[in-house]
Amino acid sequence: xxxxxxxxxxxxxxxxxxxxxxxxxxxxxxxxxxxxxxxxxxxxxxxxxxxxxxxxxxxxxxxxxxxxxxxxxxxxxxxxxxxxxxxxxxxxxxxxxxxxxxxxxxxxxxxxxxxxxxxxxxxxxxxxxxxxxxxxxxxxxxxxxxxxxxxxxxxxxxxxxxxxxxxxxxxxxxxxxxxxxxxxxxxxxxxxxxxxxxxxxxxxxxxxxxxxxxxxxxxxxxxxxxxxxxxxxxxxxxxxxxxxxxxxxxxxxxxxxxxxxxxxxxxxxxxxxxxxxxxxxxxxxxxxxxxxxxxxxxxxxxxxxxxx
Amino acid sequence: xxxxxxxxxxxxxxxxxxxxxxxxxxxxxxxxxxxxxxxxxxxxxxxxxxxxxxxxxxxxxxxxxxxxxxxxxxxxxxxxxxxxxxxxxxxxxxxxxxxxxxxxxxxxxxxxxxxxxxxxxxxxxxxxxxxxxxxxxxxxxxxxxxxxxxxxxxxxxxxxxxxxxxxxxxxxxxxxxxxxxxxxxxxxxxxxxxxxxxxxxxxxxxxxxxxxxxxxxxxxxxxxxxxxxxxxxxxxxxxxxxxxxxxxxxxxxxxxxxxxxxxxxxxxxxxxxxxxxxxxxxxxxxxxxxxxxxxxxxxxxxxxxxxxxxxxxxxxxxxxxxxxxxxxxxxxxxxxxxxxxxxxxxxxxxxxxxxxxxxxxxxxxxxxxxxxxxxxxxxxxxxxxxxxxxxxxxxxxxxxxxx
Amino acid sequence: xxxxxxxxxxxxxxxxxxxxxxxxxxxxxxxxxxxxxxxxxxxxxxxxxxxxxxxxxxxxxxxxxxxxxxxxxxxxxxxxxxxxxxxxxxxxxxxxxxxxxxxxxxxxxxxxxxxxxxxxxxxxxxxxxxxxxxxxxxxxxxxxxxxxxxxxxxxxxxxxxxxxxxxxxxxxxxxxxxxxxxxxxxxxxxxxxxxxxxxxxxxxxxxxxxxxxxxxxxxxxxxxxxxxxxxxxxxxxxxxxxxxxxxxxxxxxxxxxxxxxxxxxxxxxxx
Ligand SMILES: Nc1ncnc2c1ncn2[C@@H]1O[C@H](COP(=O)(O)OP(=O)(O)O)[C@@H](O)[C@H]1O
Ligand SMILES: [Mg+2]
Numbered sequence: 010x011x012x013x014x015x016x017x018x019x020x021x022x023x024x025x026x027x028x029x030x031x032x033x034x035x036x037x038x039x040x041x042x043x044x045x046x047x048x049x050x051x052x053x054x055x056x057x058x059x060x061x062x063x064x065x066x067x068x069x070x071x072x073x074x075x076x077x078x079x080x081x082x083x084x085x086x087x088x089x090x091x092x093x094x095x096x097x098x099x100x101x102x103x104x105x106x107x108x109x110x111x112x113x114x115x116x117x118x119x120x121x122x123x124x125x126x127x128x129x130x131x132x133x134x135x136x137x138x139x140x141x142x143x144x145x146x147x148x149x150x151x152x153x154x155x156x157x158x159x160x161x162x163x164x165x166x167x168x169x170x171x172x173x174x175x176x177x178x179x180x181x182x183x184x185x186x187x188x189x190x191x192x193x194x195x196x197x198x199x200x201x202x203x204x205x206x207x208x209x210x211x212x213x214x215x216x217x218x219x220x221x222x223x224x225x226x227x228x229x230x231x232x233x234x235x236x237x238x239x240x241x242x243x244x245x246x247x248x249x250x251x252x253x254x255x256x257x258x259x260x261x262x263x264x265x266x267x268x269x270x271x272x273x274x275x276x277x278x279x280x281x282x283x284x285x286x287x288x289x290x291x292x293x294x295x296x297x298x299x300x301x302x303x304x305x306x307x308x309x310x311x312x313x314x315x316x317x
Numbered sequence: 318x319x320x321x322x323x324x325x326x327x328x329x330x331x332x333x334x335x336x337x338x339x340x341x342x343x344x345x346x347x348x349x350x351x352x353x354x355x356x357x358x359x360x361x362x363x364x365x366x367x368x369x370x371x372x373x374x375x376x377x378x379x380x381x382x383x384x385x386x387x388x389x390x391x392x393x394x395x396x397x398x399x400x401x402x403x404x405x406x407x408x409x410x411x412x413x414x415x416x417x418x419x420x421x422x423x424x425x426x427x428x429x430x431x432x433x434x435x436x437x438x439x440x441x442x443x444x445x446x447x448x449x450x451x452x453x454x455x456x457x458x459x460x461x462x463x464x465x466x467x468x469x470x471x472x473x474x475x476x477x478x479x480x481x482x483x484x485x486x487x488x489x490x491x492x493x494x495x496x497x498x499x500x501x502x503x504x505x506x507x508x509x510x511x512x513x514x515x516x517x518x519x520x521x522x523x524x525x526x527x528x529x530x531x532x533x534x535x536x537x538x539x540x541x542x543x544x545x546x547x548x549x550x551x552x553x554x555x556x557x558x559x560x561x562x563x564x565x566x567x568x569x570x571x572x573x574x575x576x577x578x579x580x581x582x583x584x585x586x587x588x589x590x591x592x593x594x595x596x597x598x599x600x601x602x603x604x605x606x607x608x609x610x611x612x613x614x615x616x617x618x619x620x621x622x623x624x625x626x627x628x629x630x631x632x633x634x635x636x637x638x639x640x641x642x643x644x645x646x647x648x649x650x651x652x653x654x655x656x657x658x659x660x661x662x663x664x665x666x667x668x669x670x671x672x673x674x675x676x677x678x679x680x681x682x683x684x685x686x687x688x689x690x691x692x693x694x695x696x697x698x699x700x701x702x703x704x705x706x707x708x709x710x711x712x713x714x715x716x717x718x719x720x
Numbered sequence: 721x722x723x724x725x726x727x728x729x730x731x732x733x734x735x736x737x738x739x740x741x742x743x744x745x746x747x748x749x750x751x752x753x754x755x756x757x758x759x760x761x762x763x764x765x766x767x768x769x770x771x772x773x774x775x776x777x778x779x780x781x782x783x784x785x786x787x788x789x790x791x792x793x794x795x796x797x798x799x800x801x802x803x804x805x806x807x808x809x810x811x812x813x814x815x816x817x818x819x820x821x822x823x824x825x826x827x828x829x830x831x832x833x834x835x836x837x838x839x840x841x842x843x844x845x846x847x848x849x850x851x852x853x854x855x856x857x858x859x860x861x862x863x864x865x866x867x868x869x870x871x872x873x874x875x876x877x878x879x880x881x882x883x884x885x886x887x888x889x890x891x892x893x894x895x896x897x898x899x900x901x902x903x904x905x906x907x908x909x910x911x912x913x914x915x916x917x918x919x920x921x922x923x924x925x926x927x928x929x930x931x932x933x934x935x936x937x938x939x940x941x942x943x944x945x946x947x948x949x950x951x952x953x954x955x956x957x958x959x960x961x962x963x964x965x966x967x968x969x970x971x972x973x974x975x976x977x978x979x980x981x982x983x984x985x986x987x988x989x990x991x
Contacts (some may be wrong), residue, residue: 024634032612040419040420040423041483041826041829041830042520043420043422044422045420045423045425046424046425046426047367047954048426049425049426049429049430052319052485053533061585068360082771085702091607092544092599093608095599095607096507096547096548096599096602096605096606097605098544098548098605099359099361101359101360101422102356102359102361102543103363103544104362104543105361105362105364105365105536105537105540105541105544106540106541106592109445109534109536109537109540109541109588109592110537110541110588110589110591110595112534112535112591113537113584113586113588113589113592114387114583114585114589116459116534116582116584116786117581117582117589118587120580120581120582123578126643131458131459132455132458135437135458135929136386136437159591167582182847182848183847184492184847185842185845185846185847186820186842186847188831188839189842192825192826192829192831192840192945193820193824193825193830193837194605194834195792195818195824196818196820196839196891198792198793198794199794199813199816199817199818199841200794200813200839200840200842200843201813201814202842204830214690229430229433229434229437230434232426232429232430232433232436233427233430233431235426235429236423236427237427237431237552237625239418240419240423240427241421242828243418244417244418244419246830247831247875247877248830248831248832248875249830249831249835251830252830261869263919271438275442276445280445282441282445283441284438284441284442285437285438285440286439287434287437288433288434288435288436288437288438288440288441289438290434291430291431291433291434291435291437292435293430294431294434295427295430295431295432295434295435296435298427299665299729300352302413302416302417302419307418308416308417308418309416309417309418310417310418310828310877334881418828492847517752542770577881583984613757617754617757618798618799619750621754621759621798621799622799624763625750625752625799628763629750638750638799638800638801640799641799653949678974679975680972682974688779688952688974688975689953691952691953692759692762692953692954693752693759693763693953693954694758694759694762
């Protein structure tokens with residue numbers, strides 16, 4: 010549990026934790042707004058966004074990817090809204106129409122594009138490749154203080170840390186209007202909160218989390234972390250502040266336990282190949298949610314559900 | 318390529334291709350028809366959870382079949398496994414919604430991502446297994462890209478026909494339930510069982526479609542055609558039939574098109590054709606289309622401003638709102654300086670007369686229809702009969718002379 | 721202008737030249753709002769008197785809630801104008817408090833009573849200012865005014881309907897506004913809550929603030945309010961309760977839905 014851990018497991022675990030937290034934070038609000046599936050939709054439309062960005066710029070670098078994915082998410086949300094309003098179609102179905110079509114377009118574009126030479130394919134998009142984000146230049150815990158070794162940290166770590174940091178800071182800054190507009194949109198509008206901008210901003214934040222995480226861990230984790238930790242957290246408490254803290258705890262636990270089980274679990278039962286870390290993290294988050302559904306203190310509903 | 322496409326369309330591109338195209342068409346019909354019930358019951362995205370929940374079943378079925386000494390490639394076996402785990406996913410969604418404070422959308426998202434994640438774990442285990450023939454399991458995610466095994470094509474064609482027959486057989490009770498569950502219950506239909514049957518159908522379509530379009534995109538075949546159909550019709554039976562037709566068309570065209578060139582994966586092509594039909598409909602459909610809605614809104618706004626302007630003219634008020642002025646100007650009802658023209662005075666007098674008719678009508682006919690339509694725009698002719706209006710006019714005295 | 725038209729216009733009881741009272745806390749001119757193709761509010765004019773307590777009365781679906789929402793800009797206006805204290809509402813938001821219908825929020829939301837009341841201080845607190853003891857005490861004082869100080873730490877879902885309504889009112893009190901717009905504050909509440917709410921509203925009026933209330937209980941209009949605005953898609957009548965809340969006007973507003981016998985029970989002045 011020394012040099013090898015630092016070299017092979019430390020950075021993937023950190024990236025996993027950061028990705029999980031970055032997704033869980035906006036997930037709290039999506040769940041309370043009954044928009045959990047927007048998370049699902051976003052994680053699907055990230056693919057076409059990135060493919061288009063690649064076709065336009067010819068590279069897979071941070072900014073084009075971010076812009077492409079955020080743009081795709083916003084376009085998707087606008088089309089969903091238009092279908093909902095103009096066609097008077099219920100939001101779930103409108104979402105289903107849009108994200109499947111955009112995902113299909115992404116897959117097709119990808120098949121038609123020459124992506125040899127870059128790391129871009131559908132499976133990578135689904136599962137990510139957390140296991141490969143290792144810290145080559147590390148030789149042990151001491152490397153944490155060694156500038157030369159630190160320079161060799163995988164760039165995904167910085168990208169994910171930046172995304173998690175930005176989302177965390179935005180959540181803190183806009184906490185109050187976010188909370189008010191999530192609870193009571195009419196009142197929020199009446200005290201001057203620009204509610205449309207906030208709902209769109211939430212979607213963009215979710216898209217940023219999704220694209221940063223997507224690159225490292227794939228879209229399964231993205232959807233699972235948008236939904237499972239906040240949902241489990243909702244069952245633990247009746248206060249939003251504490252719910253968000255629980256969701257961070259659950260996201261972190263899912264990432265650590267999931268990664269360790271995926272990497273070392275098979276060895277413990279005498280097999281010699283690791284399993285998908287992304288899949289295992291999602292599975293662990295599901296187990297946490299299942300336990301919360303069965304035992305959490307505030308699992309039962311009390312208030313009347315929102316009408317309409 | 319056009320040639321190849323035409324050949325595929327006309328069943329000239331080989332036996333397998335023809336079989337797949339027929340299978341895809343049948344699957345599209347069943348998915349469109351069956352998905353309509355789900356959509357009308359406002360549960361479209363439950364199918365997304367069901368579809369993603371198939372993956373662990375596929376993995377486990379493969380592992381069990383290999384453990385029993387097979388090569389794990391038996392399609393009916395894999396489909397049975399996928400159906401069982403889809404059912405488990407469905408039960409989980411319902412249980413969470415019923416027994417915890419979480420709403421259905423959170424339950425759907427949780428189930429689909431967790432089941433899918435676990436399925437991926439199983440797939441990575443399978444990849445490292447030394448026995449069994451694991452190539453091809455990946456095709457369950459996004460469907461098969463190239464040609465299909467004869468055996469698989471047969472399964473799709475037979476399964477598709479059965480599903481279509483099923484939809485035709487049960488369309489009456491399912492229509493009733495999805496339109497008005499309470500009424501259906503009073504007419505002796507077991508709603509809970511019908512819901513189960515509906516979900517069974519969705520599951521069947523998903524499982525049959527796995528090999529062709531894959532579990533990520535199969536929901537598109539269940540959702541897009543019904544939503545498209547809804548744009549064209551307000552009647553449940555029509556929605557079901559139109560959705561079946563659109564689904565069948567997309568399936569058939571998609572399969573043929575994808576067979577006509579390499580690099581054209583069947584699933585995405587079917588979905589995109591389906592979406593194209595949807596986009597055209599959203600633009601052009603008469604009732605719920607974008608174009609129609611835009612024109613209607615503009616016309617409506619003009620009607621409101623015209624009416625309000627005329628009433629203001631009749632009251633001798635100066636009209637300040639620019640749009641109202643523009644509307645009245647364009648019809649030459651006012652002059653540039655805002656003063657009513659001859660024509661404007663006549664129209665204003667008529668509007669006022671209409672108002673007085675309404676006012677009197679509200680005294681004479683004190684019932685809901687008259688009261689709830691007193692919205693300033695409804696022509697009185699659409700609410701009262703001609704003789705009733707004549708009666709009102711008699712009481713009001715002769716029409717206002719127009720100067 | 722045609723003479724007949726003018727005559728008909730005066731038949732409608734409308735003045736020819738429209739006065740523009742700039743001091744009106746709420747002035748609505750020719751307001752039309754539609755959902756899709758049907759106007760929910762058509763060409764409504766109204767001028768709320770300063771320091772009055774006005775009831776907006778009309779049958780279900782008459783557009784009462786829509787009228788308030790259009791005033792606040794929550795639903796778009798198709799035509800017409802709204803002036804609050806002589807200005808577009810965007811400029812004077814901080815002087816207006818709004819209490820929506822109780823059913824419009826998710827009462828399962830993870831938050832406590834005191835947090836909801838603190839939302840009323842949003843304009844003061846802004847994004848980042850910390851909630852200090854003074855803020856908390858003000859919120860508690862508002863809760864106290866509606867008799868809910870002991871419930872400050874409860875989860876909102878645990879409250880009864882009447883208590884939820886009181887919390888909404890306390891949040892509005894925290895806003896310290898000059899114009900209060902309330903949507904059916906008495907709907908589905910118990911008698912004690914109704915008493916508590918009306919006492920607070922009357923006290924607000926005593927503090928020279930203006931209260932506008934969508935109200936559904938005809939029997940209490942005369943007791944509670946000074947003015948009334950009768951609407952049913954159109955404006956039917958507007959003015960002091962004593963002269964406007966008449967059997968005839970009610971008949972015009974409700975039509976056959978309100979049995980004449982029932983109106984008689986209200987013992988209204990006959991115009
Ligand atoms: N969001 C909406 N979309 C479509 N129609 C609506 C909406 N809100 C209200 N309506 C319709 O507008 C009319 C007026 O509604 P509302 O203002 O709520 O009436 P009230 O508050 O007087 O009962 C009703 O016929 C109602 O059905
Ligand atoms: Mg109302």
